[in-house]
Amino acid sequence: MRIDILTVVPELLSSPLNESILKRARQKGLVEIHVHNIRDYTTDKHRTVDDYPFGGEAGMVMKVEPVFRVVEKLKGERHYDEIIYTSPDGQTYDQHEANRLSTLENIIILCGHYKGVDYRIREHLITKEISIGDYVLTGGELAAAIITDSVVRIVPGAIGDEASALTDCFQDNLLAPPVYTRPAEFNGWKVPEVLLSGDFARIAEWQENEAWERTQRLRPDLLEKNR
Helix, strand or coil: CEEEEEECCHHHHCCHHHCHHHHHHHHCCCCEEEEEEHHHHCCCCCCCCEECCCCCCCCCEECHHHHHHHHHHHHHHCCCCEEEEEEEEEEECCHHHHHHHHCCCEEEEEECECCCECHHHHHHCCCEEEECCCCCCCECHHHHHHHHHHHHCCCCCCCCCHHHHHCCCCCCCCCCCCCCCCCCEECCEECCHHHHCCCHHHHHHHHHHHHHHHHHHHCHHHHHHHC
16 A cells, blocks of 8 residues: 655654554555655745635635646656545545455645635645544644554554454444453452453453443444434
């Protein structure tokens, strides 16, 4: 799998993309992650990537030309399954979309910045718009890092115990059940007895019941998706 991230602030991505599971997945050759500085595709001496919006609205807008150049260069080298734009008004991101993206071969993620991008980019270059929530960030770099992390961690081989990813929250529209580890008792706080029983059928039943109870209490909206 290959992920190309287009940004005007590449420094924001250096640490998130080079630690923990993402680092190991890259070292194993399971994924390639390339960060491209959009300023490298400008033609003026100031490396200008933004300009004032037509119509007099406040803020600055990312220019179409440098974004077009980098996208066309990459598309000339390989086929891309999705060209994603991180935007507050995109489709709300969830685990099901992360699962889908993890099955693709090549992805571009364009990080929005300033007031946004020239809308012609969204009309003619972008195939998918994604929002990580109903709030506005300074730029799309953190959103791109979140998308990349959530996708790479479920690529087969990225996590040592692949079954772990399959039991994460939201995989089946349920929150995960509580988890515990040693010691079995601390400060008078005890681990549920069923988890110490060795009876895997009872444990599985307990986990399912706990997942449903926690989802009903904390995120009842998720249960609507199971109907």
